[in-house]
Amino acid sequence: MTELICIVCPRGCHLQVDPENGCRVRGNQCPRGETYGRDELINPTRMITSTVRIKGAMYPRCPVKTSAPIPKHLISEAMKALDGITLNAPVKCGQVVVENVCGTGVSFITTRDMQQL
Amino acid sequence: MHDLIVIGGGPAGLAAALSAWENGIRDIVIVERDKELGGILNQCIHNGFGLHYFKEELTGPEYASRFIDMLNDTSVKVKLDTMVLELTPDKELHIVSSASGYEILKAKAVILAMGCRERTRGAIGIPGTRPSGIFTAGAAQRYVNMEGYLVGKKVVILGSGDIGLIMARRLTLEGAEVLACVEIMPYPGGLTRNIVQCLQDFNIPLYLSHTITKIHGSPRVEGVTIAKVDGQRKPVPGTEQYLECDTVLLSVGLIPENELSRKAGIEIDRRTGGPVVYENLETSVEGIFACGNVVHVHDLVDYVTNESLKAGKSAAEYILNFNDPTGNSVSPEHSDISDIRLVNGVGVSYTVPQLIRIPKNLMVNSSLSISDPDIELSDQLQDVEVFFRVNRKFGRSRIGVSLAGNELARFRRERLAPGEMEKIRLPKSLLMKCLQLGLSEIEIYAVDEMTGQASADNANETKITAVSQDSARRIQIIRQDR
Numbered sequence: 001m002t003e004l005i006c007i008v009c010p011r012g013c014h015l016q017v018d019p020e021n022g023c024r025v026r027g028n029q030c031p032r033g034e035t036y037g038r039d040e041l042i043n044p045t046r047m048i049t050s051t052v053r054i055k056g057a058m059y060p061r062c063p064v065k066t067s068a069p070i071p072k073h074l075i076s077e078a079m080k081a082l083d084g085i086t087l088n089a090p091v092k093c094g095q096v097v098v099e100n101v102c103g104t105g106v107s108f109i110t111t112r113d114m115q116q117l
Numbered sequence: 118m119h120d121l122i123v124i125g126g127g128p129a130g131l132a133a134a135l136s137a138w139e140n141g142i143r144d145i146v147i148v149e150r151d152k153e154l155g156g157i158l159n160q161c162i163h164n165g166f167g168l169h170y171f172k173e174e175l176t177g178p179e180y181a182s183r184f185i186d187m188l189n190d191t192s193v194k195v196k197l198d199t200m201v202l203e204l205t206p207d208k209e210l211h212i213v214s215s216a217s218g219y220e221i222l223k224a225k226a227v228i229l230a231m232g233c234r235e236r237t238r239g240a241i242g243i244p245g246t247r248p249s250g251i252f253t254a255g256a257a258q259r260y261v262n263m264e265g266y267l268v269g270k271k272v273v274i275l276g277s278g279d280i281g282l283i284m285a286r287r288l289t290l291e292g293a294e295v296l297a298c299v300e301i302m303p304y305p306g307g308l309t310r311n312i313v314q315c316l317q318d319f320n321i322p323l324y325l326s327h328t329i330t331k332i333h334g335s336p337r338v339e340g341v342t343i344a345k346v347d348g349q350r351k352p353v354p355g356t357e358q359y360l361e362c363d364t365v366l367l368s369v370g371l372i373p374e375n376e377l378s379r380k381a382g383i384e385i386d387r388r389t390g391g392p393v394v395y396e397n398l399e400t401s402v403e404g405i406f407a408c409g410n411v412v413h414v415h416d417l418v419d420y421v422t423n424e425s426l427k428a429g430k431s432a433a434e435y436i437l438n439f440n441d442p443t444g445n446s447v448s449p450e451h452s453d454i455s456d457i458r459l460v461n462g463v464g465v466s467y468t469v470p471q472l473i474r475i476p477k478n479l480m481v482n483s484s485l486s487i488s489d490p491d492i493e494l495s496d497q498l499q500d501v502e503v504f505f506r507v508n509r510k511f512g513r514s515r516i517g518v519s520l521a522g523n524e525l526a527r528f529r530r531e532r533l534a535p536g537e538m539e540k541i542r543l544p545k546s547l548l549m550k551c552l553q554l555g556l557s558e559i560e561i562y563a564v565d566e567m568t569g570q571a572s573a574d575n576a577n578e579t580k581i582t583a584v585s586q587d588s589a590r591r592i593q594i595i596r597q598d599r
Binding site: 005006007008009012046047048049050051053058059060061063065072075076079093111112113 | 152153159162163164165168169174176177178179181182261262263264265290291308309310312313314318537
């Protein structure tokens with residue numbers, strides 16, 4: 001039995017996941033916890049949020065996120081994909097910054113509008 | 118004269134203004150000191166916001182833009198880059214900006230939504246030199262996420278508040294080494310999920326019951342001495358270790374920013390650092406309401422939004438009543454009101470609201486023994502949501518609500534922790550009971566069902582290290598035999 005703390009929402013349910021028993025999850029207070037508990041044992045994933053450079057906006061950085069969670073072991077490689085990026089204002093929220101991050105099919109997208117100054 | 122002025126354009130101010138708009142108020146001004154709306158959300162680029170309110174997971178900027186977009190569809194006026202210097206009890210605002218200079222605005226109602234400031238090194242008094250490289254976690258967050266500066270390469274974080282935990286991960290992702298997160302209390306300050314995904318995921322150790330006893334270096338931080346603390350939070354001699362680092366982040370709590378409130382004569386609760394509020398979020402000064410982190414520190418912006426929507430609605434009701442020329446008062450005069458005070462009992466550190474208003478005519482009726490108060494009073498009395506924090510860790514426990522020592526309601530919890538805000542709903546039948554008994558106090562307390570009462574707090578001698586294993590990851594508790 002593996003004990004986990006669910007990180008899907010701030011409630012932080014204490015999960016017991018049974019790897020012998022088809023990864024059955026206990027202790028979850030919602031269905032998301034069941035999915036999380038199973039995935040965390042089989043293929044743990046995380047959303048990544050970070051920033052990229054931007055020119056011509058109110059601030060020199062624009063926040064971005066992965067459009068979906070990516071495998072946890074790819075976090076540092078995915079971060080490297082952002083290193084050389086510089087956007088030019090204006091940008092709209094949801095704009096794709098890097099496509100197909102580390103071959104995952106997931107993109108980095110902007111998470112806010114930034115006007116041109 | 119404006120109908121409503123909202124001080125602060127962060128999540129609280131945005132939701133309050135929108136709610137007042139939706140409740141029929143048209144002449145609304147938001148006064149914000151930053152260059153844009155959104156407040157602290159703009160620098161909180163991580164995700165996890167909005168799960169309760171929007172039922173989806175958003176980043177801070179996305180959460181803010183949802184509200185900013187909604188606000189743009191209204192004619193709410195926004196004054197950016199504008200500082201409020203003073204608020205008077207008769208709701209006059211003295212404001213200043215480079216664009217318009219000094220102005221005085223007046224309003225029928227005011228909503229305080231100024232949020233919090235971070236506690237600084239000065240507030241906690243760490244000995245040592247005064248080098249550069251010491252930041253509050255939120256200031257570092259703004260530097261990294263908005264201004265584009267990495268604040269340091271080798272970082273020690275004092276305190277385990279959420280912002281500190283989030284910054285531990287953020288700085289690691291940006292290439293800095295976070296050596297440790299050091300927490301003086303025997304339990305973490307932030308949410309459990311942040312311990313997991315910000316510390317454990319990156320193998321950052323969390324030292325509980327430890328503190329920084331000295332900061333070394335000049336002109337830049339060169340290291341810190343950390344030591345274990347005893348049950349009285351005093352450093353234990355002989356437990357010191359030196360950590361070489363160039364940066365110290367402080368995540369040691371937030372203080373509601375109430376200089377304006379104090380000057381306006383608003384009663385402040387010493388436990389929360391925020392205004393004492395009624396169940397409708399009105400402060401002790403009539404027509405001045407408050408919501409969000411200026412009232413008490415919330416864990417989740419979603420809770421701030423809900424509280425602020427309520428404050429906006431209450432302010433709207435107040436203004437509509439104010440505007441009613443017939444004097445057809447919806448809300449009764451103060452002399453016709455009886456206050457019930459919520460008292461924090463054992464295990465509970467504060468409650469919000471602190472006061473509940475009950476019209477006195479209900480009290481008169483109540484002495485005439487109403488057989489079914491739920492039906493008779495359904496529209497005059499409502500259930501009241503009460504938010505509070507416990508002051509230590511609890512296992513399986515109950516939250517008790519008592520009138521004159523008699524427990525009349527109980528709420529079960531699997532666990533309670535000071536880092537997690539709790540909520541209960543006081544049923545109106547209980548308020549009615551309070552009236553019938555002629556009582557003016559309701560006590561709320563927490564009881565550990567495992568130990569009989571107090572805490573699971575023998576963790577003073579415990580060091581918790583975040584250990585990441587291949588598949589199984591859990592907080593491992595290492596008992597140190599001394």
